[in-house]
Amino acid sequence: MYVPVPQNVTILDWIVTIQPILHQVKMKTRSDPVDDAFLAEVAGFLGDCDASIMSNEIKNDEMVTANDSDLLLAADKRHEIRNAQAAKRRERYRQKLKDEKEELVRQENELSKVLAKLQAAHAGVRAAQMKNLALGAWRAIAIRQLERRMQAEQQRKLLRAEVIGRSRAIVQMGALLQENKHTHQKLLEGDQVEETRANGEDALLKTFLVEIDKLYAQTNEVWRDVKFKSSATPAYDLKPNWKDNALYFDSADRTVIPYPFDVAKNAAIVIFMSDPHACLETVEPNKVKDTVTMKYQRKYQLRQGGSVDLTICGAGKTYKEHQQLVFIWRGLTEGQGKFDGIQADEICWVIVRPSSGVESSGESTTVLESYSRLVPVAMKGCDYNVDPFMKILAESGEGETEVMMQMMEKLMLNDLSSKSS
Structure with a gap:
C-alpha cells in the first residue's frame, strides 16, 4: 500500500510522525492476517527512506560548511539584537519596580499622616469625653457646695441681724441708763400721745384725710420729678429749696432692705399704722387699719442740750397695690415757747416695693423710697427763728427715722425666725 508524503514536510519529520501511528496500527492489527501484506510493504518503504535520508544528510553537511560563516554572523547579530531588547525590557522592568516602590513609599507616607491624624482625632475625642465626665462631676460638686453656701449665708444673715439688733438694744439701754432720771421722767411726762379716729371731731384731721387721697393720685407724677439719694439707711436729710418764690425743705432717700418684700411690707404696715405705745411685736399686720390720725405733744431733747416743746397733728393712710405698698403722711408741727408762731406743713410719701436685684446669696431684697417735703409758715416777727426751727425738725425726724428702722x-427678723421655725 502506498502512502504519499505531504509537501513541505521533510521525510525525517514524516517518519517521526508516522511511526507512532504505525505502532498503534500494528498493535491494533496484530491479529489481522489481512493487513500483513500492507505492513510488509510499509516496512520496505521505510527502509528505502532511511537510505535516501542518509545520502541527503551527507549532501547537506557539505552545503552547511560553505555557508557556515554567514549563518554565524547572522546568528550573532540576532543574538545581540535579542540581548539589547532583553536589556531594554529589564531596564523598563527595573524602572517600573522603582516607580512602584516610590509610589508605595509615597502612599505609605500619606497613609501614615492620615493614621496620625486619625489617632490624634481619636485621642482628642477621648480627652473631650474624659473632660466632659470631669466637668459633670465638678459641676455636681459645685452645685452641692453652692447649696450649702446659700444655707450658711442665710444662717449667717439671720445671726448677723440678731447680733445687730441686740447690739443696738444694748447701746440704747446704756444711753437710757446714763441719762438723768429726773430729765427722763419729765420727757416721759411731756410726750403725751393721743390717737384719734378718722371720724373724730377734729376738722383739721378730716381735712388731712381728704388731702391724702388727692396726694395719692399725684404719687407717680411726684416720683418722676424726684431724684433719690441711695443710702444704707434713710437719712432724712432736709435741704432748703425754692419754688414759685416759696421756701420749702425736702429729703429724698432710697434704701435697699435685705429682706423679702412680704416681710418688709408687713413690718412697714405695723410701724406706720400702729399705736406708738402698743407692743409692736404682737401686732398682726392683717388686722391693722388702713387709716390713722394722731395729735400729741412732744418735748424733744436737743443734742446740744435743752429741749423744745412741739405740738404734732397728722393723719396717715396706706394703699396696698400689686407688688407695692404706698404710705402717705399729712401733718402739721407747731412750735412752742420761743418757737411760738412757727409751723411746718409736712407731706411725706413712702413706697415699699420689691427690688429687681438679688443679693449674692440669692435672696430677694426690698426697696424703700421716701420723699418728705416741709413748708415753714411763720407769723409776723418770727421769721428769724425759721431756720433753727427747721434744723430741730430735721434732727428730730432723723432720730425718729432711725428708731423706726430699728x-x-x-x-x-422676728418674722423670718418664725417662718424658718
Whole structure:
C-alpha cells in the first residue's frame, strides 16, 4: 500500500510522525492476517527512506560548511539584537519596580499622616469625653457646695441681724441708763400721745384725710420729678429749696432692705399704722387699719442740750397695690415757747416695693423710697427763728427715722425666725 508524503514536510519529520501511528496500527492489527501484506510493504518503504535520508544528510553537511560563516554572523547579530531588547525590557522592568516602590513609599507616607491624624482625632475625642465626665462631676460638686453656701449665708444673715439688733438694744439701754432720771421722767411726762379716729371731731384731721387721697393720685407724677439719694439707711436729710418764690425743705432717700418684700411690707404696715405705745411685736399686720390720725405733744431733747416743746397733728393712710405698698403722711408741727408762731406743713410719701436685684446669696431684697417735703409758715416777727426751727425738725425726724428702722428690722427678723421655725 502506498502512502504519499505531504509537501513541505521533510521525510525525517514524516517518519517521526508516522511511526507512532504505525505502532498503534500494528498493535491494533496484530491479529489481522489481512493487513500483513500492507505492513510488509510499509516496512520496505521505510527502509528505502532511511537510505535516501542518509545520502541527503551527507549532501547537506557539505552545503552547511560553505555557508557556515554567514549563518554565524547572522546568528550573532540576532543574538545581540535579542540581548539589547532583553536589556531594554529589564531596564523598563527595573524602572517600573522603582516607580512602584516610590509610589508605595509615597502612599505609605500619606497613609501614615492620615493614621496620625486619625489617632490624634481619636485621642482628642477621648480627652473631650474624659473632660466632659470631669466637668459633670465638678459641676455636681459645685452645685452641692453652692447649696450649702446659700444655707450658711442665710444662717449667717439671720445671726448677723440678731447680733445687730441686740447690739443696738444694748447701746440704747446704756444711753437710757446714763441719762438723768429726773430729765427722763419729765420727757416721759411731756410726750403725751393721743390717737384719734378718722371720724373724730377734729376738722383739721378730716381735712388731712381728704388731702391724702388727692396726694395719692399725684404719687407717680411726684416720683418722676424726684431724684433719690441711695443710702444704707434713710437719712432724712432736709435741704432748703425754692419754688414759685416759696421756701420749702425736702429729703429724698432710697434704701435697699435685705429682706423679702412680704416681710418688709408687713413690718412697714405695723410701724406706720400702729399705736406708738402698743407692743409692736404682737401686732398682726392683717388686722391693722388702713387709716390713722394722731395729735400729741412732744418735748424733744436737743443734742446740744435743752429741749423744745412741739405740738404734732397728722393723719396717715396706706394703699396696698400689686407688688407695692404706698404710705402717705399729712401733718402739721407747731412750735412752742420761743418757737411760738412757727409751723411746718409736712407731706411725706413712702413706697415699699420689691427690688429687681438679688443679693449674692440669692435672696430677694426690698426697696424703700421716701420723699418728705416741709413748708415753714411763720407769723409776723418770727421769721428769724425759721431756720433753727427747721434744723430741730430735721434732727428730730432723723432720730425718729432711725428708731423706726430699728423697730422695723426687729420685726422683719422676728418674722423670718418664725417662718424658718
